[in-house]
Amino acid sequence: MLDLQSIREAIQPINAQVVEEARQRQLQLTKPAGSLGRLEEIALQLAGITGQVKPPRLQKAVVVMAADHGVTAEGVSAYPAEVTPQMVLNFLAGGAAINALSKQAQAEVVVVDIGVASELSDQRLISRKIRWGTANMARGAAMTHEEALQAIAVGYEIVTRLAESGTNVVATGEMGIGNTTAASALTAALLGRDVAEVTGRGTGINDQQLAQKIRIIEQALATNQPDRSDPLDVLAKVGGLEIAGLVGVILGAAERKMAVVIDGFISGAAALVAVTYCPTSRDYLFAGHISVERGHRLIVEALALEPLLDLHLRLGEGTGAVLAFHLLDAALATHNGMSTFGEAGVSEKEG
């Protein structure tokens, strides 16, 4: 069994000395100090994460964790639960948005069945089904503590394997009809917010369905009484298997000193669980974008992250995170590739 406490203790802050050396290098590059704005900040964070003043070229992957949610029985999504396995097949065939965007960003797509509620067998699929979807959280715990730990272990194992084959930055992706309900329940519980403040329309529900979704989440929290001080308890009771898997990806990446680009609301909820459990893991995170889903803003604020993109996305799959890969590449292209004032014979600031 995964020793999560040892992993938490093994996660180190990023290298502040290297960040400072990278900052000194930036001051030498042929541009007014600070003029590349957030691209400079991205490069500094990557320097601290990798421990290299000139970080190596990014080798990118997106881990798409797929799972089903028993709470879909309550009518909380605009789409039927069967879309989850159908989209998994679409990911494997290369026809989804995440495939198109990953191709463009030169990122590997890793698709994981961590809890889809149907039989899926395909050579290209990483089959790590913990159970056939979660239980209906409106009536009891979504999963057991043990199952949540098993799902975290799956994410940890997958990111470890990616690191061993040279991946140095990972995006979090997910697919699961009903998972904005789980993400809202987690956010309400962990941030101590009213359910209505953190609940949105997901795949596109109407006003009446939104009112029902809020009632169901309130019922789930009242039934399960998750312990806010214990993020793993909250995760097991009102989370999801794909969310737990992404917690494992984030903690495993942080332990291995790999950068993690977080996608939207569901990925954000996984980051909230991971950082509540291990605050140091935050050093390794980039918020790829800000989702339309209203609870996401509260998560990024709580994590003190500043999203890189605001494209009004609400798709998931890792799409916003993979789009942000382009900005990480751009940050390193300038930081590593530009000439210094001395090298180029350009005059420095006066006075």
Ligand SMILES: O=C(O)c1ccc[n+]([C@@H]2O[C@H](COP(=O)([O-])O)[C@@H](O)[C@H]2O)c1
């Ligand atoms: O990433 C986001 O911010 C996001 C916002 C809304 C919906 N989604 C995706 O839509 C699905 C969940 O929506 P729902 O309405 O079924 O809860 C799931 O597959 C997510 O990947 C994702």
Ligand SMILES: Cc1cc2nc[nH]c2cc1C
């Ligand atoms: C078609 C479809 C694709 C998705 N990708 C992520 N969530 C999704 C939800 C639906 C409904």
